[in-house]
Amino acid sequence: MSASAPITQDVLTIPRKLPQGPANIVGLTRDELRDALIAAGTPEKQAKMRVNQIWQWVYHWGVRDFDAMTNLSKGYRADLAEHFVIEVPEVVSRNVSADGTRKYLVRIAGGHEVEVVYIPETDRGTLCVSSQVGCTLTCSFCHTGTQKLVRNLTAGEIVGQIMVARDDLDEWPEPGEGTGENGPRLLSNVVLMGMGEPLYNFDNVRNAMKIAMDGEGISLSRRRITLSTSGVVPEIAKTAEEIGCMLAVSFHATTDEIRNKLVPINKRWPIAELLDALRAYPKLSNSERITFEYVMLKDVNDSDEDARRLVKLIKGIPAKINLIPFNEWPGAPYERSDWARIEAFADIIYKAGYASPIRTPRGEDIMAACGQLKSATERARKSRADIAAEAGLSK
Ligand code: SAH
Ligand code: SF4
Secondary structure, eight states: OOSSSSOOOOSSSOOOOOOSSEOOOOOHHHHHHHHHHHHHTTTHHHHHHHHHHHHHHEEEEEEEEGOTTTTTTTTHHHHHHHHOOOOOOEEEEEOTTTTOEEEEEEEGGGGEEEEEEEEEEEEEEEEOOEEEESSSSTTTTGGGGOOOOOEEEOOHHHHHHHHHHHHTTTTOTTTTOOOSSSSSOSOOEEEEEEEESSGGHHHHHHHHHHHHHOTTOOOOOOGEEEEEEEEHHHHHHHHHHHHEEEEEEOOOOOSSHHHHHHSSGGGGGGGGHHHHHHHHHHHHOOSEEEEEEEEBBBBSSSSSHHHHHHHHTTTTSEEEEEEEOOOTTTTOOOOOOOHHHHHHHHHHHTTTTTTTOOOOOOGGTTTTSTOOOOOOOOOOOOOHHHHHHHHTTOO
């Protein structure tokens, strides 16, 4: 793509054949499940109760087999099995880093693969979930950006990533156990920071997060879900209203000139417009603060002047600035800022009154760190020359 080409979401959803045979229950909203049950013969009067029962089996107890749903009659279970399946993505490989980070490669319909990363911490555990196979955007420092968009994930494939991680962590309550708090969870937080731009797959991301937040199931509070966007301005208010989760924004630069190169969507929605949308977010979503993600690239965006400009720009926005040391990948046209530089940058922001944590790279030994995700099996790749050209680094 040339530098002047408009940035568009050119492949919203690649038309796919309607699924043949039984429908997957995973990913249906409560309303969709109700409609599907009625269409499959459940009497309308019973539908709501059946939704509640099935919902609890699938999302609270993690059951995948209708036969285990012992509060449903045998006949009804057989009916369900005829019309529906309960399917989550298939785990193709699982890598565990020396620091405990787990990276799953999961396969979804069509044979595509996406990566899911679990990051354990002392008091919690965060799952980094993907929303697309590849990405239409071409942020020049991001490995996923070198992979063309293949398709949007369905809601089932998105919430299914949480379910496979809970399988692996063995974190489903025993059938019969209540929905109350059972102490700290291994998988307590979700970040939409894997592959893809979540706001270019809005409806599926919203539905998946609604399922994850539902109190009768996985029951993650909206404050434990963080959606990261590169800055799809028109969808930001919708995120507040329809999802209400925490928001992170891939800010990464303090001038339009540099941000255009790093996060090319900036050409469409420049910094000033983005900041307006961010200013409105906390009120609309009733959440406290926005996370500004800032990748530290040596001699590109890491000067003291940048830090001071950043503080000025975000004035008035309740914010935390998450500094991400650049994670290298083969062919990357950037280098990570020196540690002393990152600390000096963090210090300026901290002294201006903002939390400025430096994100410790996790799972680097298994290529699970931020921006390193890319399914090795996907063939539609950009060349190194393309990457450099898009970064404005070509001669
Ligand atoms: N598409 C969304 C979410 C996925 S990226 C977005 O862009 O916000 C999650 C975070 O990792 C983003 O802030 C992204 O800019 C950052 N990131 C991408 N590549 C990186 C790299 N190589 N090193 C460090 N952070 C990177
Ligand atoms: Fe896509 Fe986010 Fe990577 Fe940019 S940083 S290319 S939006 S995944």
